Amino acid sequence: MGGGFLPPAERRTSVLVGVYAALSLLLLLTGDRIPTALLRGFGAWLFAPLDRVVLTVDRMAAAWRENRSLHERVTNLEVENQKLRMAGVENSELRRYLKLPDWQSYRLIPAEILSLSGEPKPTAATFSTGDRHGVHQGDVVITGEGLLGRVEEVYGGLSRAALITDPGSAIACEIESTGVLGVLRPSSLPSPRLVLTGVPLSDTVRVGQMVLTSGMSSRFPRGLRVGVVNGVGRDRGGLTLDIEVEPAARLSRLRHAFVLVNDRREEP
Amino acid sequence: MKTAGALVWFIVAALLLRSTALTALGTRGIVFDVLAFATVVWALRNGPSWGATFGFALGLAADLDAVHWIGRHALVLSLIGYAVGRLRATLVRDSSRTHAVLIALGTLAHQVWVLAFEAGDPAGWPYLLKHVGLALAVTAPIGTVLLALINRVSGSILFEHVVPQSRSAP
Numbered sequence: 001m002g003g004g005f006l007p008p009a010e011r012r013t014s015v016l017v018g019v020y021a022a023l024s025l026l027l028l029l030t031g032d033r034i035p036t037a038l039l040r041g042f043g044a045w046l047f048a049p050l051d052r053v054v055l056t057v058d059r060m061a062a063a064w065r066e067n068r069s070l071h072e073r074v075t076n077l078e079v080e081n082q083k084l085r086m087a088g089v090e091n092s093e094l095r096r097y098l099k100l101p102d103w104q105s106y107r108l109i110p111a112e113i114l115s116l117s118g119e120p121k122p123t124a125a126t127f128s129t130g131d132r133h134g135v136h137q138g139d140v141v142i143t144g145e146g147l148l149g150r151v152e153e154v155y156g157g158l159s160r161a162a163l164i165t166d167p168g169s170a171i172a173c174e175i176e177s178t179g180v181l182g183v184l185r186p187s188s189l190p191s192p193r194l195v196l197t198g199v200p201l202s203d204t205v206r207v208g209q210m211v212l213t214s215g216m217s218s219r220f221p222r223g224l225r226v227g228v229v230n231g232v233g234r235d236r237g238g239l240t241l242d243i244e245v246e247p248a249a250r251l252s253r254l255r256h257a258f259v260l261v262n263d264r265r266e267e268p
Numbered sequence: 269m270k271t272a273g274a275l276v277w278f279i280v281a282a283l284l285l286r287s288t289a290l291t292a293l294g295t296r297g298i299v300f301d302v303l304a305f306a307t308v309v310w311a312l313r314n315g316p317s318w319g320a321t322f323g324f325a326l327g328l329a330a331d332l333d334a335v336h337w338i339g340r341h342a343l344v345l346s347l348i349g350y351a352v353g354r355l356r357a358t359l360v361r362d363s364s365r366t367h368a369v370l371i372a373l374g375t376l377a378h379q380v381w382v383l384a385f386e387a388g389d390p391a392g393w394p395y396l397l398k399h400v401g402l403a404l405a406v407t408a409p410i411g412t413v414l415l416a417l418i419n420r421v422s423g424s425i426l427f428e429h430v431v432p433q434s435r436s437a438p
Contacts, residue, residue, distance in 0.1 A: 013316045013350070013353075016317055016320055016321070017316070017320045017346060017350045020320055020323075020324040020343075020346040023339075023342070024324070024327070024339040024340075024342040024343030024346065025339065026339070027339030027342065028337060028338065028339035028343065031331075031337065031339055039332050040332055043329070043332060043333065050280065050284050051284065051288060054289070055288055058288075058289070114287075115287035115288060115291075116287060117287060117333045118291075118334065119383075119386075120294065120299070120383070120396075120399050124334075167336070188387075188389075188392045188395075189389050189391045189392040190391045190394060190395055191394075191395035192395070
């Protein structure tokens with residue numbers, strides 16, 4: 001009866017669980033200081049082919065349906081594009097008269113979304129484009145509907161973006177046509193949602209108005225669609241408006257996205 | 269060696285499902301807690317040591333994917349794996365009811381612990397409680413049906429040392 005009350009096998013198991021628990025607690029306390037980007041990069045590289053296989057079934061089922069609606073949309077956009085080209089020429093001339101700098105030009109790199117992570121709502125996504133496709137850290141990611149997030153980590157053929165729902169996200173925004181400025185942040189109260197903060201009570205904001213990036217920070221260019229005002233109230237302190245924003249990009253149906261690459265940065 | 273190989277495959281399958289189909293379903297309100305489900309199933313099949321090891325490895329992989337709070341999944345899943353593995357020795361019937369209760373308990377423990385990190389202000393608690401409830405309501409019945417299907421297809425039972433309910437003595 002040497003040593004302890006438990007049989008040896010149970011003692012070993014208890015020690016093992018103790019080690020796991022201690023390791024987990026240690027990671028919880030010190031994990032933020034450990035550089036884990038390299039490990040995530042390896043994980044993304046390892047899982048990318050498997051993600052593609054799993055997603056193929058889903059993509060094939062949706063492809064036929066999407067193709068039909070895309071044909072219709074392309075036709076409508078062609079017509080709209082013609083009008084916008086003419087307006088663009090006018091706009092450039094007017095900006096030249098007013099001595100305002102030209103709009104920055106961006107190139108779109110298409111990317112497939114391989115996986116999503118985050119609870120209870122997705123806060124990060126892994127994309128099928130990376131360093132070798134010209135994607136850089138800090139590039140903006142959008143979908144056809146609106147802003148999705150910003151590239152945080154770039155690996156060879158893959159990249160990982162923090163979505164606008166990431167707890168650390170803060171986006172300088174404006175309300176379309178009125179120019180009311182604010183900062184869009186995710187909030188977990190009373191449920192996960194996006195809130196436009198820092199808007200004075202004296203400003204008028206209405207449900208249904210479009211929220212765009214304001215270009216007030218260098219992180220996001222001006223004029224990207226972010227979402228629609230879903231509700232307006234007072235913040236808990238009663239000093240500013242609490243504007244709930246419904247994201248334009250449908251986070252529950254993410255398949256493809258585009259990385260915005262600033263062409264000027266790429267010039268030598 | 270065979271168990272270690274199966275462990276890796278099971279972890280990869282669980283993570284793949286979680287990062288593809290289940291995340292998209294989760295945003296539509298269908299919360300299937302594949303991490304808790306996989307840990308409970310693995311611990312039932314392989315006992316406390318392997319249960320804890322599986323929970324820790326699966327949790328750590330999930331933690332690394334999430335950037336924030338590394339170790340939160342690993343801690344709770346290793347403890348769930350250990351607890352369910354220990355229970356396995358005391359269970360006498362391999363019934364769907366037992367599976368449902370164990371999956372529900374595992375899901376409840378996992379969800380409450382993980383979402384506690386999100387609960388800063390009491391105003392957010394109703395949403396988080398709803399999320400836990402949804403996870404329970406989805407994972408327990410679907411997980412139980414899945415297990416029943418696997419048992420029927422494979423023809424084997426989860427607890428090797430016990431008698432399945434349908435074949436037990438009256």
